Amino acid sequence: MPTLPAHPTDDVVPAADGPAGTPPEADAPAEAVAPLLRGIAVLRRLTDADGGTLGLSALERATGLARSTVDRVAATLAHMEYVRLDGREVTLAPGLMELGNAYLASLRLPALLGARADRLADALDESVSLAVADRDGVRFIHQATRRRAMSLSFRIGDLLPAERTAPGPLFAAEWDEDTWLRWRLRRSGDPRDLGFPAVPPREHPTGDADFEERAATAAARGYALDDQLIEAGLVAVSVPVRDPGTGRVACVASVVSHTSRHTAGDLRRTLLPRLRTAVAAMEDELRTAPPAAPGPAPAGLAAWTGASKQELGRGFVESLARGLTVLTAFDEARPALTLAEAAKATGLPRATVRRALITHVHAGLVARSGRAFVLTPRVLSLGFPPLSRSSLPGIAHPHLAALAERVREPVALAVLADSGGEIQYTARAGTPRVMSAHVTLGSRFPAAATAAGLVLLPGPDAAGHALVDGELEPGLRTLAAPVRDRAGRPVAAVSVTAHAARRTPKECLTDILPELLRTAERVGAELRVAARFTEVPLV
Numbered sequence: 448m449p450t451l452p453a454h455p456t457d458d459v460v461p462a463a464d465g466p467a468g469t470p471p472e473a474d475a476p477a478e479a480v481a482p483l484l485r486g487i488a489v490l491r492r493l494t495d496a497d498g499g500t501l502g503l504s505a506l507e508r509a510t511g512l513a514r515s516t517v518d519r520v521a522a523t524l525a526h527m528e529y530v531r532l533d534g535r536e537v538t539l540a541p542g543l544m545e546l547g548n549a550y551l552a553s554l555r556l557p558a559l560l561g562a563r564a565d566r567l568a569d570a571l572d573e574s575v576s577l578a579v580a581d582r583d584g585v586r587f588i589h590q591a592t593r594r595r596a597m598s599l600s601f602r603i604g605d606l607l608p609a610e611r612t613a614p615g616p617l618f619a620a621e622w623d624e625d626t627w628l629r630w631r632l633r634r635s636g637d638p639r640d641l642g643f644p645a646v647p648p649r650e651h652p653t654g655d656a657d658f659e660e661r662a663a664t665a666a667a668r669g670y671a672l673d674d675q676l677i678e679a680g681l682v683a684v685s686v687p688v689r690d691p692g693t694g695r696v697a698c699v700a701s702v703v704s705h706t707s708r709h710t711a712g713d714l715r716r717t718l719l720p721r722l723r724t725a726v727a728a729m730e731d732e733l734r735t736a737p738p739a740a741p742g743p744a745p746a747g748l749a750a751w752t753g754a755s756k757q758e759l760g761r762g763f764v765e766s767l768a769r770g771l772t773v774l775t776a777f778d779e780a781r782p783a784l785t786l787a788e789a790a791k792a793t794g795l796p797r798a799t800v801r802r803a804l805i806t807h808v809h810a811g812l813v814a815r816s817g818r819a820f821v822l823t824p825r826v827l828s829l830g831f832p833p834l835s836r837s838s839l840p841g842i843a844h845p846h847l848a849a850l851a852e853r854v855r856e857p858v859a860l861a862v863l864a865d866s867g868g869e870i871q872y873t874a875r876a877g878t879p880r881v882m883s884a885h886v887t888l889g890s891r892f893p894a895a896a897t898a899a900g901l902v903l904l905p906g907p908d909a910a911g912h913a914l915v916d917g918e919l920e921p922g923l924r925t926l927a928a929p930v931r932d933r934a935g936r937p938v939a940a941v942s943v944t945a946h947a948a949r950r951t952p953k954e955c956l957t958d959i960l961p962e963l964l965r966t967a968e969r970v971g972a973e974l975r976v977a978a979r980f981t982e983v984p985l986v
Contacts, residue, residue: 478805486523488512489520494829525537541976543830555779557577567722567725574702574703576703577688578612583622583633602833603981608640612685619659673701680706682706684719742778749795749796846941846970856943857943924947926955
């Protein structure tokens, strides 16, 4: 049986986000790292923003921080590749997902149960989700969706009020009095659920007794229904997946549908038995899975942050960078860490790690479990929901634009079309030259006759890069390099096209290839982070 993270204690109550304009360190303990709290506040405001983007002035207003502080925090996060800076705008970057990945890896449930959820979704032709409890809310950790015009899925990391979901009553059946009190206080302070951006505001608030009764019924029946509690037309049925070691609810599996296909009663009569069968198989999976093999611990963090501070000077907030990287010490084989173990895993000074963990406990990202510390689902609140819907063209575009600006030639991204015999262009970035190659998005060309195709096609011709003369038309030279996924497979290609009058073949290799290879690797690195627990569309 695998080691699952222990249920943390509530001896330290995580701080809630304050209203806009409230300094994040206002109620922090004396030993908390103020710059780390400020960085967390910035990331949370960006997570709630439309498109994960806010201007520097908007961040200043939303966080209550001084503009100079916002500038330094944003610069540090950009250096960590957690955000991108574009003029006066700050945007979440896929690299930030490594924090949420650390939580999902330490939880182990998506890795162990995700494939079974996917197979159930295929068999039922309905969306299937896995969710965990996040204090008095419900947070999604896996989604298997159906490709329909009307999507019924939430994003991984989205937080919903427990009382408006099917999993909520099953978790509430195990709540202690402190959690029920916290739930009642939250309900009285936010009766319309305005603090939950993933759901529509509640139009007609209900009394507390209704949910208390649903929790008691769910405990007795072993399942729960959502009959259009989130919004009209959405229905779901949920069954708890129990930890074989403790008997407690480890997560909840749900089948989600629309009233045009099923009523809540239909879900209970026709799909609940198949969901229960799938959950029994999930519990067997938890019971028989071997322990996770220890992976490599983060290395060189102290040296990297020190070098970054020396390189960037006052613009780099070292305590923020070190504090966030402490979260990456947790993984499948290290779901719980003592202070000494966390210091050893990161290579950071024990005192630095101690203050970072105290800060994360205050922020609700880490909880105590005896002498050890564990990550909480709230780590997913740091950018994971908006970033979990990333596509490869979206990931690649900022890098393509930067490459086009550096080499002053048009750049494109291509993938193999479904047939395998053609490439399809999915993203591009141009230059202001009078004479410049133009690639139309969606256009296709024979793979064997293109540089992108040569690095994507399997076989002896596949190489680390390819150069083709006359690819689009006579007089044009195209150089391409592969973008590789987590298994090392080439899944896309970045290409640069130059006119023969401007670049000889040798100059393409000496002037463009190094920059092209670096760009392809950066795109691949972000793809590999983003695709660890989410499906990243290639087009």
